[in-house]
Amino acid sequence: MSFRANHLLGIEPLERDEITTIIDLADSYAASNRRGNTRRDALVGMTQINMFFENSTRTQSSFELAGKRLGADVMNMSMQTSSVKKGETLIDTALTLNAMRPDLLVVRHPHSGAVDLLAQKVNCAVLNAGDGKHEHPTQALLDALTIRRAKGRITGLTIAICGDVTHSRVARSNILLLGKMGNRVRLVGPPTLIPAAFAQFGVEVYDDMRAGLQGADVVMMLRLQKERMDGGFIPSEREYYHRYGLDAAKLSVAAPDAIVMHPGPMNRGVEIDGLIADDIHRSAIQTQVEMGVAVRMAAMDLLARNLRARRGNAAVNGELI
């Protein structure tokens, strides 16, 4: 096993072999989940706390299910109604939680870097379930697994990431992961939603949807994050759909066997045509949800192994972690 990290905070610090390790293990979990063999004991005796400072039913459920399938005791903390609202700082919350000695902390936060900050203050393993506009590593990993299952490989592909890149942590994690694995990554969208600086990440940037999709093996759509639009990034949703919404005509220039992905939740008729989203021959969206549970099981399993090893070493040295 080659997975050395203590936390899963982003794709940026991971090496290629670590990414492969997670995906390989997740693949086997996905297979056993499909066989109906969903009870495993990798996290038995461990406590997993899900702290979501931002609403996300699907990601939270996915992490909860993954933890339960591995035998963890799972607790969900609804941060919208907690002491954080009464003025408690993130650090104070972290220290309080740390005193309860959890093993795995799954955190989503609206501010970039907040999960890193929290990870510095606790002794357990921290999983980033999305921080601001920074990273969403398990989403990129589940996307990679979905692509590998569909295409048989996760290298040498042409992948178009389309839409609201500016506000998307999913895009950042995917750009990093897919780049590390040796794929050709294109960003497609209006220039107001793709900062010029992204061109420095080894990607190709297109503001013409058809040019960007030409010959692509994977078309990854992003949700238009209306809640983060405070400054007129696009003239209207209908114009956006006309120029950048994925429909059959635009998809026709991609590779004939191209798959369509979307991290959800979808705005049908804004970034994607409902018919494409529901097309079982093209759309991998439901597979992404399925792979999400498997990837989170794998990530938590690997982090738990490292945590046990660290605790074992610390006990030998008479330290407390």
Add this chain to the structure above:
Amino acid sequence: MQDIIITNARLIDPELGESTGSLFIRNGLISDAFDADENTQVIDAGGLCLAPGIIDIGVKVGEPGERHKESFTSAGRAAAAGGVTTIVTRPDTDPVIDTPEILEFVARRASAVAQVRVLPMATLTKGREGREMTEIGFLQDAGAVAFTDADHVITNTRVYSRALTYAKSLGALVIAHVQDPGLSVGAAATSSAFASLRGIPAVSPMAERMGLDRDIALLEMTGARLHIDQITTARALPALRRAKENGLDITAGISVHHLTLNDLDVADYRTFFKMTPPLRAEEDRLAAIAAVAEGLIDIICSMHTPQDEESKRLPFEVAASGAVGLETLLPASLRLFHAGHLSLVQLFRALALNPAKRLGLDSGRLRIGAPADLVMFDPDAPFVLDRFSLESKSKNTPFDGARLQGRVIGTWVGGTRIFGGNPDA
């Protein structure tokens, strides 16, 4: 008051250049040579540098409102330890300093407890809201040396132009923060691949140039005296040069942080590196250094902004901006000397002479008759900065753990030693 002769000193005179010799102090002023008698204190500098005390424009003290972050007592101690003999304080306190009554309170507190000279500034508009100008005349009578809304940009140009016109009639100096407020809203970093990677909301460096262009136009219109608190980008420099060449009464400053650090120092969301304006790209930093060397940017300051742990221990986006700098201003500035960018004379022009000239002070030089506000320092002494060794109440310095070269050995204000050695001597 005891006469002092400091012998064997490397004299850094920002007006006349560098020389070796003695400096004579009589009645708290730099004086002509005289013979020592039994009452004269003779100090052998042992070849160390002796320069005019630093005049630091734009220092934030937490009084009133945030004494837990910095008081006049702690700021005074920090200044003394840093070789800063005059601090020009910002009015963005709580409440803001926008009436003569509050200004008098501040001046009274400062003179009672601070060891260094404290020159308070007042706001240009009431409540820093950019709607109504303050009582500039009364505030000037009460001791305000300049008028500024600190980092609040006045967006209503009619209000701003009237305030500038009124200030001109009183000869008052206005200090402006130039950032286009629309572009900068919510930004915590400078636009770059790095900010994009970290997902930090960012602003184009062009926001500074746009803000500067607007203020220059208003200056042409009103003929006021304007100092720009910080020019930090290469793109803004040609506009500043044109304004000066056109004879406008404009000067500009920069914080030592923007001269010695760049946007990549933020690394993994280190909030001690969050500043207003945000740290810039390396090319901007180098352009700013060149501008200081040729005198286009006139003043180097610390932009001392104490923030307690609670304000900084937050996600980068929402953490408070600013860093303490009174004690690190000189050693950090000496990085520019050691790197060969600036001579010591050029450095002290920007740290002492130019701020004195802009504020109409006699200090900031080693001229006979000037106040004996002095700093003695060893430019080569190396040390590793420990933030908990700082005198400031707040410890938010980006130089924590940094290797610095240059230590203050002694500080004098009006001929009285306030740091180093025996303070009673």
